[in-house]
């Protein structure tokens with residue numbers, strides 16, 4: 001086992017993690033440096049795949065205001081957003097956009113050099129900035145990766161997973177244990193502050209727009225440490241992922257395509273959104289998703305269609321170059337053919353309960369970005385608010401940490417030594433791991449979640465899911481040292497799935513993205529669901545014998 005120490009460890013290299021590292025290095029002189037660890041490569045993350053854009057509440061946009069953006073966010077969030085968080089994010093949008101531009105992000109501009117703004121669902125006006133047409137996440141990530149690589153105070157471990165948080169006997173976080181999958185090596189890394197910027201858990205569902213890395217690692221780490229988790233039942237299903245035969249990791253067809261005029265239709269070109277919401281294709285995501293899902297079930301289709309033929313071909317190609325190319329590569333001519341689309345898991349609205357600057361319920365442990373739940377998104381995230389949240393909360397965290405003592409001496413106690421031992425020794429279960437097909441079990445779990453904990457839910461199916469996940473857990477219940485990175489991911493996916501299912505069982509109402517067929521109306525008072533490992537294990541016991 002190797003040992004090292006840093007002032008701050010950031011787990012995850014999406015926009016939240018990268019931006020936090022950069023802002024920290026500008027704000028404070030940290031004696032032991034900043035370490036980013038990522039289980040893939042520095043540039044791989046969920047943020048990178050965000051196409052549509054980032055909300056800009058800009059002074060020059062005379063039709064917009066903080067009040068209007070706050071109103072749209074609260075309305076989409078279906079009663080669960082926290083007003084102060086929403087207002088704070090909105091108020092800081094202009095500064096953060098300017099800062100991203102200074103970091104080298106090239107947002108698209110018109111011929112008069114004004115920032116171009118697009119429209120997405122549930123926004124009352126055009127306020128979404130984009131870059132490279134439909135490559136906003138990719139371009140922001142690229143600019144930040146470049147700055148991180150140039151920064152001598154930021155160190156990076158790639159191909160490295162955080163496998164357990166180090167908590168001392170007072171339950172204060174003192175760092176992490178990591179596993180380098182290339183070298184098959186463990187390391188104990190002490191840190192004064194540990195930041196989870198690990199993204200969401202789209203990969204727990206069969207159909208998802210998220211990359212392979214989105215396996216809920218931060219949720220599992222925090223849960224295992226008994227941190228408070230919030231609103232985990234709220235999973236956003238994006239209405240329009242490209243439906244290709246035998247494809248489960250689905251390519252996103254940005255909501256901005258509908259923002260530019262495309263219509264949802266059946267195979268004969270009949271529109272259907274007028275039956276569901278007067279805002280039609282630009283209704284909030286949960287509503288459009290359920291409308292598509294309902295039509296698919298009624299007509300026994302495996303997809304519906306997006307008709308973008310009214311958008312001039314050259315305009316489409318210039319505005320959405322990656323979508324255009326993906327369609328073309330699959331023999332879809334967007335100027336003539338309908339684009340087959342279906343819903344797919346896209347975003348985890350809940351997460352580790354935090355304040356706006358990322359404080360969790362565990363001292364010295366922070367969470368930002370999709371891993372965190374700070375009250376911005378409520379029950380249904382407003383499109384393109386998430387990249388804004390990543391950057392603003394990362395910057396707030398850096399401000400907050402500039403007032404924190406970053407001495408890393410005298411960290412170790414018996415509890416920490418016990419934790420380290422679990423990873424330092426040859427443990428028998430490790431050999432059993434090699435006999436377990438983690439890829440197959442992941443696949444089984446994804447099917448269960450899609451089938452029973454998807455867009456429409458009810459008590460019977462949620463309990464069936466829990467029963468089936470428990471069966472999977474009987475096959476793979478290793479919570480500590482695993483044999484491979486894939487086994488760690490399986491462990492994390494199972495833990496996160498259980499938090500989602502139990503939170504969904506407990507919420508006996510329909511609100512935003514959580515739709516209970518057996519409880520279709522919202523309760524009068526909207527409340528967060530807040531839970532932790534102890535509560536979930538106790539709650540689960542009451543369902544043990546249910547089939």
Ligand code: SIN
Pocket residue numbers: 050051052053252253254255256382383384385386
């Ligand atoms: C999209 O482009 O439709 C996705 C953007 C987002 O999830 O906010």
